[in-house]
Amino acid sequence: MEQTLQNREQQLSHENKEMSFRFGFLGLGMGGTSIASACADVETNITNKKYPYSALLINTNQIDFDKVTPRNPNTVKFLIGDGKGAGRDINMGESLYIEKAEEIDKLVTTQFSQSDFVWLVVGLGGGTGTGSVIQGIKTLMTNGFKKKFGLILTLPRFVEGHTVINNALQRLQKIYAAMQGLGPIILVDNQKLFDEYRNEHPQGSIADYLTYSNKYVADALHDLNTVTASYLPVGEYHFDSSEFRKMLQTPGLIHFARFSAKSATIDAGQGLSYSTKLKQEIDNGVLSSGYNLEQAKQVAVSVLANKSDSKRLYTFEFVEQLESLIASTALAAKEKPVALYEYESRRQDNNVYFYSVFAGLDFPEARISALMDAERQFEEIQKANEEAKKKDLFAGFQASSNNKQSEDLSFDDLFGDKNDDNSSDKLNDDFDDLAKRFNL
Ligand SMILES: Nc1nc2c(ncn2[C@@H]2O[C@H](COP(=O)(O)OP(=O)(O)OP(=O)(O)O)[C@@H](O)[C@H]2O)c(=O)[nH]1
Ligand SMILES: [Mg+2]
Structure with missing residues (x-):
């Protein structure tokens, strides 16, 4: 017993942390693939396995995809659609995923063959990840990960606009209704992390913030996974x-x-x-x-x-x-x-x-x-804008049809005569009255 503990203790240096689970990360859309990639880039030295986690990244946008650069050589990227993205359209994101669902089934089976538990990772608000998140759940449930998957979902910042917030709420509502049949959910609140980051790094940029937040999520999860496996318990409970x-x-x-x-x-x-x-x-x-x-x-x-x-x-x-x-x-x-x-x-x-x-x-x-x-405020602003558009600033005014240069304009061009359809009868009547009064 003593020997076992000693052996174990020798392994327990800071760099050599053991893990409870080998996680897999299925990232959808740009936010989802960025976070999943950062999670799979966590390195350890245990049993010579430098990268203990694996990731499958799926996106519709080639340019966004090129920006995600995994260090983990086992991370696999899979482009769906024509590479031009889903443009915040959740129906399009979902259809593009469904078109490739069978291929994705196969990729999930091979990529996560060594994984104990898979996290489905999505940045809520866009077209691709948000649109396909429910299909992603289906993929995991039907390919051996029922009761062995969880969700990591980011919540948008308040400034991200109507479409983003509306998309996020639509999918949150569905997930909420099904929650008791799903695995655990980790919410990553982009507003909270952004505010904290900005306080600490007033000179930072959004790109810095995103890199930081993705690494932060990866570390938080890895910490949880190692603290449960690596250290010597003292006392009755472990x-x-x-x-x-x-x-x-x-x-x-x-x-x-x-x-x-x-x-x-x-x-x-x-x-x-x-x-x-x-x-x-x-x-x-x-x-x-x-x-x-x-x-x-x-x-x-x-x-x-x-x-x-x-x-x-x-x-x-x-x-x-x-x-x-x-x-x-x-x-x-x-x-x-x-x-x-x-x-x-x-x-x-x-x-x-x-x-x-x-x-x-x-x-x-x-x-x-x-x-x-x-979301309600955005809707009210939108409604007010539409009403303002409908309201004609020149309501009741009838346009004159003349396009002549100013030096060519006659008096009739300027104000029309009584028979001119475009003239205002009232104006002409008034003018007639004036003309009579001044003997014009
Ligand atoms: N924490 C974090 N959140 C991100 C990151 N990138 C995007 N997000 C969040 O994810 C939300 C959805 O954006 P994307 O992931 O770009 O959307 P998408 O799924 O690619 O969808 P389309 O671009 O519309 O096809 C955004 O509104 C952000 O709130 C990231 O790198 N880290
Ligand atoms: Mg995208």
Whole structure:
């Protein structure tokens, strides 16, 4: 036993993290393929497998596709349609996918033959990914990944306009209705990530932001996958791969939060500092926020500390603080485990890492309502614009038919005579009156 632990411990350096699952990523459309590609570019040194994940990327737009440049040599790109994109038209995106559905079935089977679990990744709002997301679910359900797939969906930013928000809402509504029959869903809130990125990088660009956000999603997911498999559990409970599997089999949304702090700043007897911080980070979330955590069906909190710090830190009081925080946050969860781990001191930093995961959640109501409000506002603006277009600024005015140069214009050209169809009778009558009065 001792020997096994020691062996295991030797493997557990920062660079050599084990994973619970070999994920596959099926990316659709530009957002979906960019994120899926970043996820499959995660590298590890375990069992000589540099790239443990694999990806299949599908898009209709050749130019967008060329911009996605996977490092992972096993990532496969598959262009559907004529290469010109689906131009935000979800019906077109869906039809182009259906045309190639059989080929996609085959590609999914080969590309994910080694995958335990596949994430279908889509940036909600466009024509290709959003249009084909339901068909993508069908592909996975009918090719061996029923109960072994989840969704990673980005929510658009508010400024992205009527069509984008409307497309996103249309598909969210369908997914929401079917949610209990689907796997877990991870929402990536582009507005939240964009705001955070802009605060930290005021000089940054949208392109920088997108690269950052895609890597950020990839790292967050990989972190979750490794923390459940890599470290030495201390104490009675271990949030291990089988616990993680349960979460991945729980329908509904997955929410996660994490933070780290210098171990010297954490005092086991002063729960307020770290449990308040953890609560704050749970509210902020990593990829999205606004969940009603009371509805969580599964919860886990993992803490990871340096071996020498763990002795000082992992007291009864420490665990009780975290347990009571979780118990008061996720009232409905059946299990509210706190798992403690230690890592080798040779790891460079002396941080304590806190991770929390909530599964089986409902959609974040306020965020979805805000999208619907934005959509309503766009509709009102559009309606007002159409009405303004209909309104004729010169209503009641009848145009004159003359096109002559100004020097050629006679008085009649300018104002017409009584028999001129284009003239205004009233104007002529008035003029006649004037002419009589001034003996013209
Ligand atoms: N996080 C993130 N979101 C992205 C990225 N690219 C696009 N998005 C989001 O995804 C949404 C859909 O856009 P695309 O993925 O370009 O659309 P598409 O599926 O290719 O559809 P068409 O271009 O209309 O055929 C956008 O409105 C963005 O909110 C990306 O690289 N990262
Ligand atoms: Mg596109």
